[in-house]
Amino acid sequence: MVEVLSAVGRLCLLSVSFIVIFFLTIAAYRLWFHPLAKVPGPRLAAISNVWLAYHVRNGRARELGKHLHSVYGSVVRVGPTEVWFDSEEAFRKIYGIGKGYEKSEFYFVSELKAIGGLEVDLKMWMHIIAVECLGAMVLSWSPGYIKNRSDGGTSTQSYLGWRRKSVFGLFPTVTKLSFLSKTLGRTFSNLWGVTFATPKGFKPFFTPVYQRVSKRVNNALRSTNFPAKRDERKDLLAELIRLHKDHPDFTENYLRRMAVTNFGAGHETLCSTLTAAIAMIGSHPHVHRKVASEVRSVHGDGSRNNGSSIPYTLAAIKESQRLYPVIGMSLSRKVPAGGTSLHGHFLSEGTTVGCNPTALHRNQAIFGPDADIFNPDRWLRRDGPEQASVMERVNLIWGGGGRICPGRHLAELIVFKVVPALLREFDVEITTMPKESDMPCYFMAMMTGVKVRFQPVSEPVVMTM
Template sequence: MAAPIIFVDAWRLLVLAGLLWVALTLVIAVALLTIVAYRIWFHQLSAIPGPRLAAVSNIWLARHVRNGRVRELAKHLHSTYGPIVRVGPGEVWVNSEEGFRKIYGNGYEKSDFYLATALNKPRLNWWLNPQFPDTLDLLSEFDLTRYRLQRRLLGPVYRAHHLKQFEPAIDRVVTHAISELRAIGGDEVDLKTWMHIIAVECLGAVVLSWSPGYIANRSDGGTSTQSYLGWRRKSVFGLFPMITKLSFVSKSLGRAFSNLWGVTFATPKQFKPFFTPVYQRVSRRVTNALRHPARAQGKRDERSDLLTALIKLHKDHPQFTENYLRRMAVTNFGAGHETLCSTLTAAIAMVGCHPGVQSKIAAEVRALRGSIDYDSIDLVPYMQASIKESQRLYPVIGLSLSRKVPLGGTYLHGHFLPTGTAVGCNPTALHRNPDIVGTDPDTYNPERWLQKDGSAQVSRMERINLIWGGGGRTCPGRHLAELIVFKVVAGLLQEFNVEIASMPNEEDMPCYFMAMMTGVKARFIPRPRPID
């Protein structure tokens, strides 16, 4: 009789387990449905228009980001739903002058998206609130007091009049690039790769009096491709701050999440990133300058580059710590190589696609003859307008520059945004808003920047844009970037006629938080040298 009893007891246990599983499944289903219903109909952001799926989970936005579709997404959302759109359970994008002024003009803190871009691993308390070390991370610094001190200390070094001393170094890079492009003889090249080559070479010359050998090799070793894949991964992680925090604790979790979303990428064999020699050179020079002054005096360092200026800044102002010094020297490359590449690619691509524009710029720069000094910038207004117009249409940032709504909440376009809401403007949408940039906002038209002095539209475009960031968080290296872009564009268009052999459609150029024009093929046709 024991066997039947045991069988009955086992059967009862199985039935009980099945009932518990069904009950648990129902509880989970009800909980999920409750969350969905709350986020769609009862959340404080529920009255803000936007796709229903976006209100449910960040998965909706992350899919578009993972697929590189944020440029088209920004334009579509605002054209469909208006100036304010809910793009996530707790995130809103705004496309208006009102939104720009309120978000970036009032010192809103950065949103948790920037956890994914942090250079250092934070300390996490029991509530998973991150505490980052004070090591100068300008993009991801959440402490506004700390950030303002860093910017104030850096200010004199990155002013335009101080950076002009580095023009000869940039000139040498441009001359070398022109020589190699002439030797190519008008063959088709990948525009982004070559603009990255020139960008890294310019930064190497200015910051470290050093060349990575990219121009001589006619290759960047695949570094631009690898870094862009890195931004794809960061852009997805940024939309899931809790996962990002947990990945600080467990690398395995981060890898699993990365694999789940298909944003894991392999490093090619024998891949040589330029950051390794940059780190080595910075470390060696800083150590020699600070640890071995006697050695430095015995063999004086005659280099006068940006690292020299940063070392002097540290010696003159101890608040600019050695940690700041080392980090900032490398940050010039980390923050500069991709933004410069993106800006240069867009500028040359747009000029190459518009022969009439190119002819006007060529006339301006060739009239200057010889090396083009930054003091002559006012003599090439059309070229400057063409660069601004390419930056307007193809900004270096593809996602919203998101901030946190401060304590007490705020109102935008008649909607209340509670404390902690991630809110920001997407540069692609903002820069194509006809209320700001005028008619035909999708058209490349440098003339829109050349209206009469005092034009309200030009003034508005200058003020209401995110080309260099927003409000008090604008790029500290802006003047260095503008100097390099000016010298490179002027130098190339003085020597070459640029022909675009292949221009992908916008939707075929992947765009993440960092945005670049990829797949553009160009020919640099040498212009006949003028006869004096």
């Protein structure tokens, strides 16, 4: 018996030793012999994605992007096979088209006036407006958020979901296996502490969206034996249905997916963009005064003719997007066959590369020595047209190159109407502006914890420029 136990002990010791040696060998290879071994970056990051996942889990994605590039330069290794960049050269190569790298008056104004300048959570209200606008434009429908003065906690739940997805996304194999085994997914989620509870009675707005899209599409595509009821609504879904009827290659499945995707891909990005714009304009009094003067001196919301009548307002929106982009981590691409060279480093086929917006957008070589400062005037300068062109081109506000966001124009239509409408009707008073380090940031980045008062104005302001 003693001999058996001794044999088992030796076997266990041998197994543990083998595992330790195995992992030490992998670590040594990744640190000193891997093709990316000479790329600067944290040593722990080179060994495992656990290092990056830990910081992302803690909401430090925005802070991490800026810090790493300030320490290591324009190229940083953030994982065993992943490299981040913040340069114009990298942007052009990674996101260039064809490079082969895969992957009427808004009625919310009256409701905001009715709350009489009470302090509200800015992100929640911008989410309310985003979903209501998408509902009106896509489905001629309202989820009732403005009427209830609440989004039912959907913005909070969604952001908790992004915390979880941001960690899972760094472990593709686990993510794939979790689709086959819910137990594995739950275990991994619990291990990383990214599991979150759904409040009792919680009602996601996607359920009525699916139901309404399905009902309208089914009715519109009924057979000739059961003619569809006449639908006079003129919204995006109506246009998608017409497109399907005129061009059958735009399939019914694609029609349904496209209608719902406007909400899935749009509600958070719009919320983030609107929150950043109002927060930054409202927290800089001189900018607020100039924007208010501009939008209150034009007829309508000023967004017509490409916003030519409100150039400073659009510049302020763009500047807020620059400093607080929707995406807080690298927009990843895979290096194509044959590999590539960047900043003196050869990157082999399959290496994950990308530019981190939070660092790229603060690169002084691109945006000037005051790149960390909120300064809308940088977009309006006429003394350096070449530099202005680079700024316009080398940013990831709406994605990059051939993979630019297909919903950009719909999003801009909403943003360029909502922000002028709010600043025309209200003086925005930011009552609480947390430090960046207190705003958790994952792959999806939002300014959280900002409190605001929308104070109704009765007379337009006239500003001496």
